[in-house]
Each structure stands twice: as C-alpha cells, then as structure tokens.
Amino acid sequence: MATSGERRTWRRRAQARPDEILSAALDAFIASGFDAATMDDIARRAGVTKGALYLYFESKEQMLRALIDREVRPLIARVEALSVMETDDPAALIKQALLLVTGALADPRLFALPRLIIALSGRFPDVVNGYRDDVVGPARAAIGRLVMRGQALGQFRAVDPVAAARAIIGPMMFEIMWAHVLHGESDLGRSAGWIEAQVDVLIKGLEPRGAQS
Amino acid sequence: MATSGERRTWRRRAQARPDEILSAALDAFIASGFDAATMDDIARRAGVTKGALYLYFESKEQMLRALIDREVRPLIARVEALSVMETDDPAALIKQALLLVTGALADPRLFALPRLIIALSGRFPDVVNGYRDDVVGPARAAIGRLVMRGQALGQFRAVDPVAAARAIIGPMMFEIMWAHVLHGESDLGRSAGWIEAQVDVLIKGLEPRGAQS
Amino acid sequence: MATSGERRTWRRRAQARPDEILSAALDAFIASGFDAATMDDIARRAGVTKGALYLYFESKEQMLRALIDREVRPLIARVEALSVMETDDPAALIKQALLLVTGALADPRLFALPRLIIALSGRFPDVVNGYRDDVVGPARAAIGRLVMRGQALGQFRAVDPVAAARAIIGPMMFEIMWAHVLHGESDLGRSAGWIEAQVDVLIKGLEPRGAQS
Amino acid sequence: MATSGERRTWRRRAQARPDEILSAALDAFIASGFDAATMDDIARRAGVTKGALYLYFESKEQMLRALIDREVRPLIARVEALSVMETDDPAALIKQALLLVTGALADPRLFALPRLIIALSGRFPDVVNGYRDDVVGPARAAIGRLVMRGQALGQFRAVDPVAAARAIIGPMMFEIMWAHVLHGESDLGRSAGWIEAQVDVLIKGLEPRGAQS
DNA sequence: TATGAATGAGCGTTCATTCAT
DNA sequence: TATGAATGAACGCTCATTCAT
Structure with a gap:
C-alpha cells in the first residue's frame, strides 16, 4: 500500500x-x-x-575513523589529481595544490581532523597509521611528483623531491594550525594573505640559484 | 621522635x-x-x-594550567636570554635558539605541552591565551630581536622581523610535531639532522640576495 | 508469478x-x-x-514457555506409553524408561531444558509449576505405575510406589546433570556406563530381600 | 583528634x-x-x-566467585574435618556428613550457589572448574575416605570408594534441588524426613550382603 | 598534611520491543 | 507475512570530587 x-x-x-x-x-x-x-x-x-x-x-572510535575517511579523502584525491596532470608549469600546479589544501583547512570543520589526530596520537595507533598512510604519505608523494616534473623540465634544482615536499607543506600546515589554535576560529583571513606569499617564496626556493632575482 | x-x-x-x-x-x-x-x-x-x-x-584543569606554566617558562626564558645578548653574529644566536627549542621539544615530555594546547584549544580558551601571550609571543619577539640585530649589522635583508621569525619557527615546529605524531616517540633522530640543515637554509634565506652562493 | x-x-x-x-x-x-x-x-x-x-x-519469556512445551512433551509421552503397556516384566520396562530418559537427557539440547527450569525457578513460577504438573508429576506417576505392577506380580517389595520412583529417578538425573555441568558437553560416555549399572542396582533394590543374591 | x-x-x-x-x-x-x-x-x-x-x-563475576568461596568453603571444611576423624563407626560419620550438607543446603540462601553454578556452567568455565576442584572433588574425596575406613573395618563391601560416594551424594543433592525448584522455598520439611530415611538406606547399601536384614 | 571510603553523575554500549512500510 | 530502522530504558562500570578521620 x-x-x-x-x-x-x-x-x-x-x-x-x-x-x-x-x-x-x-x-x-x-x-x-x-x-x-x-x-x-x-x-x-x-x-x-x-x-x-x-x-x-560500532563504536565511538570507529566513528572517528569513518569521519577522517569521509572528510579527508576527497581533498587528498583532488591533490593527487593535480599531481598527475600534464603540465609544463609544475610550479603553478604546486601552488594550486597548496592553496587548495590550505584553503580547505582554513575551515575549522576540516582542520578539526588533523587536530584530533594530533591529540589522539599515541593512544589510537591505527588511527594515526591510517592517517599517515592514506593522507600524509600520498600528499607528500603528490607534491613530490610535481617537484620531479619541475626538475625534469630544468625549472627546479636537483633536491630530494619528497624532502622538498615536506619542506613546502610543513610551514603551511603549521601556520594554519597555529592560527586556528591561537586565534580561535575567527581571523584566519589575516594569515591567508601571508600564506599565499609564503607559498610563492617556498616554490621560488626550488628554482636554480641563478634564476633567483 | x-x-x-x-x-x-x-x-x-x-x-x-x-x-x-x-x-x-x-x-x-x-x-x-x-x-x-x-x-x-x-x-x-x-x-x-x-x-x-x-x-x-583545585581540579584537574587547574593542574593542567599549573603544569603548562611550570614546563614552558624556563625554556622561553632561555630563548629570551639569548635574544638580548650582545653579539655581532646574530645568525649564530638564532641557530642556537632554534636548536635549543627544537632540541627541547624532541623530548616527548616537553612536546606534550604544545600537543595538549593544540588538543584542548577551543575548550579552555584562557589556557590558549596564556600560552599565546607568555610563550608564542615572547618567542617570536625574541627571534625578531635577533633578526633586527642582523639587519642593523647589514647581515640580513630588510624584512618584517616578526614575520621572519614566524617563517623560521613554523617549519621547525611542524616537522617536530609531525615526527612525534606519526612515528610515535621513536625515530626523532632521523628528523634531527634534517632539522639542523633546515635551520641553516632558513637563516641563509635572511641574507641579502647577493650574499647567497 | x-x-x-x-x-x-x-x-x-x-x-x-x-x-x-x-x-x-x-x-x-x-x-x-x-x-x-x-x-x-x-x-x-x-x-x-x-x-x-x-x-x-509475544516475548522472550513466552518463547521459553513454548519451547519447554515442545521439547518435553514427546519424551514424557513415550514414558507414559511405556508405563501402560501390558507386561509381566515391569523391571525391564522401568529400565527401558529410565534409559530412554537418561539417554535423551545426555543430549545437551534436551538437557538444556531442565537446566533452564532450575536456573529460572523462583523468577517464573508458572514455568516451574507447568513443568511440575506436566513433566515431573507424570513421570513419577508412570514409573510408580510400573512399580505397582511389579508389586502386584510379587516381584517388588511393598513400598510407596511414587517414593520408589523418586528414589530411582533422582540419582540418575543428578548424575546426568552433574556430568553436563562439570565436564561440559564432552565425556558423558564415561557416565553412561555407570548409569546403566546404577539402574540395575536401583531396580534390584526393589526386589524382595530374599530374592537378592 | x-x-x-x-x-x-x-x-x-x-x-x-x-x-x-x-x-x-x-x-x-x-x-x-x-x-x-x-x-x-x-x-x-x-x-x-x-x-x-x-x-x-572488580566485577560482577568476581563477586560471584567470592560469594561461592565464602558460602561454600566452611561447609566443605566441616565435611573434611569429619572425614579425618578417628572412628570405628564410619557409617555414623557418613550419615553426619550427609545430614550436615543436606541440612545446610535446605537453606535457600546456600542452595542458591549450586543453582547458580548449574545455570552458568558453560559460560563461566573457571567458575565451574573452581567449584569442581574446590567443592565437588573434596566432598567426594571426604566421603570416599569414610567409605574406605568402613571397608578397612570390614563393615562395608569392597566397592570403589569414590564411586560409592557419588552414589550416595547424588540422590541427596537431587532431591534437595528438586524440592527447592518445584516447591519454591517453602516445604522442604516434607523432604527432610524422606532424606534422613534415604541416607540410612544408602549407607546400608554399602554393608556386606549377608549383613542385611 | 594526608588518607581512603564514599558518592553521584555520567559514560559507552546493549537490547527487548515497536511500528511504518 | 516480514522487514529493519528506531526507541528508550537500562546496564556494568568509571571517575572527579568530597569529607570524616
């Protein structure tokens, strides 16, 4: 009926x-x-x-795991998509990827997840391991791929690509995190400008010494 | 008796x-x-x-507050002491200060505090405010003072000193934090070498362009 | 379709x-x-x-009641059938009846019911009452009938037939129960032999003193 | 103060x-x-x-264990004490021991424990094992010792002492249990007389055939 | 200053039962 | 006849906090 x-x-x-x-x-x-x-x-x-x-x-913990999956996977997927695009300007793609991530993490609801990971690390090892394997690793690899492309094109210096990725992502993440933690959820705007400028500086740091102004 | x-x-x-x-x-x-x-x-x-x-x-929360006070004040005091020393090589002092902080935070017992701050920010706003005013602010100011000294000596470029301080401290902190979070308490050594190298690079970034090799 | x-x-x-x-x-x-x-x-x-x-x-409890009904009625019916057979060797029928019951109860699925009754008595009085009226009573009566037949034939001494039934059934039941409870579901075999021997002894106990070897 | x-x-x-x-x-x-x-x-x-x-x-289960210990140990200790007494009338001691146990178990508060064991067997194996090792085993051994004494004195037939103990204890226990279960907590008196008579019969069963009236 | 028994509110989780579909 | 989502009341257990001693 x-x-x-x-x-x-x-x-x-x-x-x-x-x-x-x-x-x-x-x-x-x-x-x-x-x-x-x-x-x-x-x-x-x-x-x-x-x-x-x-x-x-099944449990509160499993809910956390599912939550991390749901929130974070799409973002990392977009970064990976960026990293495999054909391009002759990888620096632009790196900047795009970083702004994508930093822009997303500016949202307190998304930033909450890395914050939870940090808070719970040591107590829920597999939550942390999952995050490392599914999020941090792929993100570093994706940026690393773009760095390698830049190197292949002669636009970047010959440094370890993944180490370079770490050196680029780290400062961004920390700045965002600190902005959330210290200012509460309000004035991320102030940092946003700073971040875009920093991205430029960091990418320029990859260029051959002679190319710098 | x-x-x-x-x-x-x-x-x-x-x-x-x-x-x-x-x-x-x-x-x-x-x-x-x-x-x-x-x-x-x-x-x-x-x-x-x-x-x-x-x-x-009085309570668990008050204990947390007292703990943060006790643990963090001595470290920041040493950084401040460094920052007011007479010197004609401020770059060396900056490096010393950074290695002091990063070395200390490599100890999980000390790193625990920033981790707690991050985890609890939003729930205990005055804990965070105290940390910002008593720790983060002074640390940035101290490094900023050394940057200014280097500028006065013509060794560093003319950039905003506190912004420069942020740009130097951030990557260090993030790398340490991530090492703690992702690897547990084990192989911080691997990062330690990386960190010293990064410190050199970051400080060199402050030098006038012409001075770079 | x-x-x-x-x-x-x-x-x-x-x-x-x-x-x-x-x-x-x-x-x-x-x-x-x-x-x-x-x-x-x-x-x-x-x-x-x-x-x-x-x-x-209607409910879990009602399911229990229905279950007891279903499982226990056929067994008691077979014992009753035995008890009304025409025979000039009632001792053999008693033995048959006892082995029927003990054999059935050796199966954990059947033994589960007396166990449930024991466990739940006091909480579900009418479950117990039903069991007493529909199972225990009829069983005692059936064995008692066979004892009376033996007495009528002069094969058994003149004792209270139902009391004699109790004295025969009790030891059997207890041994089976304890075997289930203490050994789990495994080595009921060991008791089985013991039980058959005991049945013989118990029945022989009903014979006139002079008849005993 | x-x-x-x-x-x-x-x-x-x-x-x-x-x-x-x-x-x-x-x-x-x-x-x-x-x-x-x-x-x-x-x-x-x-x-x-x-x-x-x-x-x-620590838990509900541990409470059950402690309870079994507290309630049942003194009783079994008294039975064991009886079993090692010097005597030339072991039949009297057996009767005393059986009446001690049956008398105690007539109290619903004490009988509750075997009932719980029966109900929970299969789900808490170590509760059951503890009961078997600390209660059932020692009780059988104690009665068995008295049977052996009677055999040494020529008062009892040569049967397996522990098996004889089982054959004596079982019917008693079952009768008590069934009285509790079927009549609720009220008229155990009716069974009590029956029990004393049965004890006599069971013990007499141990005597040499020739000695029986 | 220190104990440790006790509280009371609450937590994550379970489950017999109901009911719209 | 059958589903399965949903409920709501409990349940075993925990813990920050209090207080008589």
Whole structure:
C-alpha cells in the first residue's frame, strides 16, 4: 500500500543517516574533543537516539575513523589529481595544490581532523597509521611528483623531491594550525594573505640559484 | 621522635609535593591525554592518594594550567636570554635558539605541552591565551630581536622581523610535531639532522640576495 | 508469478517458522542462558529478522514457555506409553524408561531444558509449576505405575510406589546433570556406563530381600 | 583528634563492607539470577552506592566467585574435618556428613550457589572448574575416605570408594534441588524426613550382603 | 598534611520491543 | 507475512570530587 514515493523517502532518510551522524560527531568532537564528546551529545545533534548511532557505527572510535575517511579523502584525491596532470608549469600546479589544501583547512570543520589526530596520537595507533598512510604519505608523494616534473623540465634544482615536499607543506600546515589554535576560529583571513606569499617564496626556493632575482 | 634531620627531609618532601604531582600529571597526560588521564593514575604516579591531590590543586584543569606554566617558562626564558645578548653574529644566536627549542621539544615530555594546547584549544580558551601571550609571543619577539640585530649589522635583508621569525619557527615546529605524531616517540633522530640543515637554509634565506652562493 | 509449487514451499516454510524459531531459541539459550541470549541472536539463528520473532511469540519469556512445551512433551509421552503397556516384566520396562530418559537427557539440547527450569525457578513460577504438573508429576506417576505392577506380580517389595520412583529417578538425573555441568558437553560416555549399572542396582533394590543374591 | 573508638567504628564498618556486599549480592542473585541481578540492586540492598561496590570487587563475576568461596568453603571444611576423624563407626560419620550438607543446603540462601553454578556452567568455565576442584572433588574425596575406613573395618563391601560416594551424594543433592525448584522455598520439611530415611538406606547399601536384614 | 571510603553523575554500549512500510 | 530502522530504558562500570578521620 505504500507508494514508491513514501518508500523512497524513508529509504533516503536511512541512507543519509550515517552521513548525518558523522556530521554531528564532527561537531561534537570540535566542541569537546574526542574523549569529552558524548554519544548522547552526538545523537542529539544528529536528531536520533543514542541507540541509533550503533545501527551505523560500532563504536565511538570507529566513528572517528569513518569521519577522517569521509572528510579527508576527497581533498587528498583532488591533490593527487593535480599531481598527475600534464603540465609544463609544475610550479603553478604546486601552488594550486597548496592553496587548495590550505584553503580547505582554513575551515575549522576540516582542520578539526588533523587536530584530533594530533591529540589522539599515541593512544589510537591505527588511527594515526591510517592517517599517515592514506593522507600524509600520498600528499607528500603528490607534491613530490610535481617537484620531479619541475626538475625534469630544468625549472627546479636537483633536491630530494619528497624532502622538498615536506619542506613546502610543513610551514603551511603549521601556520594554519597555529592560527586556528591561537586565534580561535575567527581571523584566519589575516594569515591567508601571508600564506599565499609564503607559498610563492617556498616554490621560488626550488628554482636554480641563478634564476633567483 | 623526629630528629630535626628527619623533619627537614619531611619538609623538603612536603614542599616538593606540588612539583612531584605536576610531574606525575605530565606523565599521565602524555600517556592518556587530558581527558582520559585519571586522578587516580596521577596520584599513583606521584606516590600519594587521590585525596592529597586536592590539597595542592583545585581540579584537574587547574593542574593542567599549573603544569603548562611550570614546563614552558624556563625554556622561553632561555630563548629570551639569548635574544638580548650582545653579539655581532646574530645568525649564530638564532641557530642556537632554534636548536635549543627544537632540541627541547624532541623530548616527548616537553612536546606534550604544545600537543595538549593544540588538543584542548577551543575548550579552555584562557589556557590558549596564556600560552599565546607568555610563550608564542615572547618567542617570536625574541627571534625578531635577533633578526633586527642582523639587519642593523647589514647581515640580513630588510624584512618584517616578526614575520621572519614566524617563517623560521613554523617549519621547525611542524616537522617536530609531525615526527612525534606519526612515528610515535621513536625515530626523532632521523628528523634531527634534517632539522639542523633546515635551520641553516632558513637563516641563509635572511641574507641579502647577493650574499647567497 | 509464483507457481503453485513455489507457493506450497513458501506455505510450508511459513508454517514451519514457529518451530524453526523455537529451535533457534533453544540453541541460543544453551549457548548463553536465558537472560544473556539476545533476540537478535535467536533471529539470526532462525534466519529471520528480529521483528519477525514477534509475529509468532509475544516475548522472550513466552518463547521459553513454548519451547519447554515442545521439547518435553514427546519424551514424557513415550514414558507414559511405556508405563501402560501390558507386561509381566515391569523391571525391564522401568529400565527401558529410565534409559530412554537418561539417554535423551545426555543430549545437551534436551538437557538444556531442565537446566533452564532450575536456573529460572523462583523468577517464573508458572514455568516451574507447568513443568511440575506436566513433566515431573507424570513421570513419577508412570514409573510408580510400573512399580505397582511389579508389586502386584510379587516381584517388588511393598513400598510407596511414587517414593520408589523418586528414589530411582533422582540419582540418575543428578548424575546426568552433574556430568553436563562439570565436564561440559564432552565425556558423558564415561557416565553412561555407570548409569546403566546404577539402574540395575536401583531396580534390584526393589526386589524382595530374599530374592537378592 | 579522633578517639581510637571512633576510628575503630569506621574501620570496622569498612572491614565489614565486603561481607555485607556479598550478602546483598547473594540476595540479588537469588531474586533475579546472575544476569538479571543489577549492580544497582545489589548496591541498594547493601546500603551503598553502585560505585562503592567496585571498591571491593572488580566485577560482577568476581563477586560471584567470592560469594561461592565464602558460602561454600566452611561447609566443605566441616565435611573434611569429619572425614579425618578417628572412628570405628564410619557409617555414623557418613550419615553426619550427609545430614550436615543436606541440612545446610535446605537453606535457600546456600542452595542458591549450586543453582547458580548449574545455570552458568558453560559460560563461566573457571567458575565451574573452581567449584569442581574446590567443592565437588573434596566432598567426594571426604566421603570416599569414610567409605574406605568402613571397608578397612570390614563393615562395608569392597566397592570403589569414590564411586560409592557419588552414589550416595547424588540422590541427596537431587532431591534437595528438586524440592527447592518445584516447591519454591517453602516445604522442604516434607523432604527432610524422606532424606534422613534415604541416607540410612544408602549407607546400608554399602554393608556386606549377608549383613542385611 | 594526608588518607581512603564514599558518592553521584555520567559514560559507552546493549537490547527487548515497536511500528511504518 | 516480514522487514529493519528506531526507541528508550537500562546496564556494568568509571571517575572527579568530597569529607570524616
């Protein structure tokens, strides 16, 4: 007797649940940290009861893992896509990739995840390992690929590409993190300009010495 | 029954108690994070009972605050001392200061504090504010002073000194943090060499363009 | 779309459902006890969903009641059948009846029911009452009838037939129960031989004193 | 400033707590079974809060173990004491031991423990193993010792002593258990007379055939 | 100054039961 | 007849904090 429309509504709801719950969990983790966030709080934010959470996730920790996956994978995928594009101006792609990442991490909701990783490292080793293998490693590799391309084109000096990637990504990340931590969630704008300038400087640092002004 | 010698020992211990407790708290926070560390665990590590903790500290949160104070002030004081020394080689002092800080933070017990700050920012705003005003600010100012000295001596280019300080400190800190987070407490040595080299590069970046090789 | 063959299959399954569910419930109760067995577990074992359980049974408790009914009635019926057979060797029938019961209860699936009764007595008085009236009473009466027959034939001494039945059944039951409880489900064989010998001894105990070797 | 009297009061209370809690636990287990009894219920019966329970016991299961120990050890100790007494009438000691045990188990609070063992066997193997090794085994051995003494004196036939012990204890236990289970906690008196008579019969069964009337 | 028994609120998780479909 | 999402009340257990001693 149920129309297919009604059925679809219900189904859609059920299928959207995990996503809604993860968003609620993210909010709760941002507000209270992983330990202090309660399943009740997450449930309330998601508009379901506590029990319903366990229909979709086995535990709070697994929810964290799923959350990292959901939030971070698309970003790293875009960076990887950038890194395999054909180009004769890899410096531009590097800048694009860095601004993509820094722009995304300027959002407190996205930045919350590295922050959680930092806070929980040492206690949930596989969360950290997953992050290292699925996020940090690929990101370094992607930037490293672009550096190699620049080297092949004679635009960059012959340095270890992955080390160079680390040297470029690190300062950016730290600045963003510190801006979030020290200023709260407000005036990231002030850093944003600084960041774009820094990106230019860092990339220029890869050029052959003679090419520098 | 107590000889004055015994009494003195006892006094000394009693006066050392808050310190012993803070050390125990630090160990506990490192092992479990702020939320997951229990007062029982801290008491056990300090060799006292749970109740005794409250003789010296009002609450777990206050203990955290006292801990940050105790751990971080001496380090920043040494950096400030460096920054006001008379010298005609400020680059050497900058390097010394950076290696002082990075060396100290390589110790997981000291690194734990920035990690706690990062993890708890947003929940304890005044903890963060205190850290910004008493640690981050002074550190940037100190390095900035040395940069200015180098500019006055014509050894460095004319850039904003505090911005330069940020650009030097940031990459160091991030690399240390990531080493702690991703590798656990083990192979910081691998990064250590990298760090010293990076310090040289970063300082050289301050020199006038013509001076570069 | 459904052929009548398919329909019949479906009908048959639908009608077999309550039975399948009860079997699943028995397995679950054996594995975990009544309280610790979950409806989910029962449903999984029955190959249906949790909700479907409530189509056939009002509650977990009612399921227990139905289960006891189903499992225990056929066995007691066979004992009763034995007890009303015409015979001039009632001792043989008693032995047959006892071995029937002990043999059946050697199966953990059947023994589970007395175990459940024992465990739950005091909480579900009517379960116990039902068991007493429908199982224990009839069993004692049946054996008692055979004892009376033996007395009528002059083969047994003049003792209270039901008391004699109790004295015969009790040791058997206890030995089986203890074998299950103490050894787990493994070496009931060791007791089995012992049991047959005991049955002989117990029955012989009913014979007139002079008849004993 | 505390008088030693006050102190003693407080101490006495604290030292009596585990016992009070175990009694409360026993009541709760009797009323609801192990699974259905809640820690809250136990705490309420003991007059403390739930948390206080965990000052003395690690878990509900450990409480069960401690309870078995407390309730059952003294009884078995008394049986063992009986079994090593010098005597030239071991039959009398066997009867005394059996009446000791059956008399004790007539108390529903004591009988509750074997009942719990039966209910939980298969799920808490070490609870069961402990019971087998510390209770059932020693009890059989003790009765067996008395049987051997009777055999040495020529008063009993040459049968396996431990098997004889099993054959004597089993029927008693079963009758008690069934009385508890079927009649609830009320009219054990009716069985008590039956039991004493049975004990006589069972012991007489050990005598040489010729000695029987 | 120090103890340690005790509290009480709360946590992550479970589960018998319900009900729209 | 059957599903499976959802509930809501508990449950075993924990812990920061208090306080009589």
